[in-house]
Amino acid sequence: MRSGKLVIAQGGGPTAVINQSLVGAVLEARFYRQIEGVYGARYGVRGIVNEDFVDLSAETRADLEAVAATPSSALGSTRDKPDLDYCRNILASLKAHGTAWFLYIGGNDTAETVRIVSEEAAKSGYDLRCVHVPKTIDNDLMESDHAPGFPSAARFVAQAFMGADLDNRSLPGVYLAVVMGRDAGFLTAASAAARTVEGDGPHLIYLPERAFDQIKFLSEVKSVHDRFGRCVIAVSEGIHDAKGVPLSVKRAGTMEKDAHGNVQLSGTGALADLLGQVIKSELGIKRVRADTFGYLQRSFAGCTSDVDRREAREVGEFAVKQAIWGTGNGSVAIRRTGDYAVDYALVTLDKVAGKTKVMADAFIAPSGSDVTPAFRDYLRPLLGLGLAQAARLRGVAIEKVLKR
């Protein structure tokens, strides 16, 4: 029987429920006699290379449950994208600590690291079972109906747009907010869940799955504003022109890039301000407000989906079960089996590693600036119980006396 340590780490951008997966895995792992210790690597794979491990066997159950309910990676995370040498250093550290199981919670880049480490272990004849545990607010993982972390971020975005739309309704004008999502528009599209009745915003939704055309954009904003006297707009940070050049890059000159070669899109209000200025100057609308949801949408404390919490817990637990009882390395995938129920599966790492899923055409309205009812049906069960509801006065008008 395989025995040794189980090492777990968290990579990439945090989510509001990523610690559910950590705790789901840790609590499950502690049941198995053959697991001689549950180690957490601090700051992702960087912590493995640096042997920066904490003993998760020593954490109390009460504290683990409190951590599970806390947003953002409790072990710390990393944006490092390991190359082959880096992965060999990871493996050397895992070997030195007698690791038999390696779990890494993250997105498609994280899956790629797991894939390389598992291949290097096999090549060197080291018996290491490697499982990728999914998370990403972008919802861009292949093979899964959706990714843990997305439902809670979607709930935040929906509730944010609901409030912003009510705000804009009371003080009319144009309101625009930029939502995270470089290549996949799922999170921006979730803004559609803010609508209840005809006329509710967001009235326009711009996704990275469609080329952004400023002339069409301005024409659509004007049309909504002419009709309702106001306009609420959701914009993905990743919108780009027909050649694929992000709008933010076109205007921004030198941009910060991360280790993956991606331009920094978040943590700045530049794109929102740019679009707000264009609307002001080109359409002559006076009251234009442009927000950028920034880091709140992935780490806000106190706005998670119960469905997301439960599933994030389950993928962690399932990953350990697969690592112990399963027959190979892999990535945990979520499969929708009903309306609404899910099953979990272990798929081979190459199917997920480094790949990006974007929104299906069936989810995007023909106009290119809205979602379809099919997307709303897909999203609805993910948002969970107790989603805020916008109510309104029925507003029976009183007859005028002076101006009748």
Added chain:
Amino acid sequence: MRSGKLVIAQGGGPTAVINQSLVGAVLEARFYRQIEGVYGARYGVRGIVNEDFVDLSAETRADLEAVAATPSSALGSTRDKPDLDYCRNILASLKAHGTAWFLYIGGNDTAETVRIVSEEAAKSGYDLRCVHVPKTIDNDLMESDHAPGFPSAARFVAQAFMGADLDNRSLPGVYLAVVMGRDAGFLTAASAAARTVEGDGPHLIYLPERAFDQIKFLSEVKSVHDRFGRCVIAVSEGIHDAKGVPLSVKRAGTMEKDAHGNVQLSGTGALADLLGQVIKSELGIKRVRADTFGYLQRSFAGCTSDVDRREAREVGEFAVKQAIWGTGNGSVAIRRTGDYAVDYALVTLDKVAGKTKVMADAFIAPSGSDVTPAFRDYLRPLLGLGLAQAARLRGVAIEKVLKR
């Protein structure tokens, strides 16, 4: 016995609980036989002048309760700051509709409108009872311990910084967020409620009550970053230099101004981006992220304080009781009478109208870039039940094998 219509309106920026006050007033008003109709003016006093009234007597109780739980002014709001002529038009419309009671929910500018209207009514010998019902996320009303709307906005800011701090802890660097509050720093100061243990952010808090000095700012950011390897900063949108010139104005050239002559500070990420750039260029710190909380902090659906909901409801109900049974016009004030309990009082309009309360010196740390324990004691009971709590792994370290 005075009899006639009761007209109610909402003015200024919305809050997450302003409809509690509306509904508190409407439900109470509908009990009195001498109130011959409860009218809501759409878009504040502009709706009065335009005779844009809806019949709140006709709204069902169930819908009113649902509206009470919905953020942002259900009747619509206005930024109009009426002069004497405007106020005479308000009065003419109120008279034409047989109004005996006028309630206006808003901040200190709203109170000023109520004051002028009440004086004009008295001068013209028209028997009109006028009551200002307080609301403002800025918490800057004189005579009150705090203003309805502030506790919920403070809860949002606290939970947002809690999440942002956890995010920054997992991917270290500098995180800065700009919070609403032109002259009063209460809402920015509320970020301090995000902290649990030593080392938690926000590490630095910059308020409009103290002159902003960029050299001191950079030195403090550097000091925190050197110590913790990261730094989380809360900045009020109203920070200004020793001469009172807002930082945003110094850099921004021509700025949009509202009817009150105030420069637009919200709805743009410019200040956050500016400060982020300064930190990057002057301190050479690579990972700097700058958010602007924008409109979410005053209208986010699903993050209110139960204390705030209850008190906002009570000030509306209390205003009607005072209008019916009281002896004069006035503004409703909240008085803290215990730890924690409140009483309500009607104070004369001139004590609140057009005046601004700022943070007491006792609430601001000698450093000028933090709050005191006295402020945290003041804030704590306002935030309500079920505030998110940040938990952390205790993190017992595993001994190194390779690098010991």
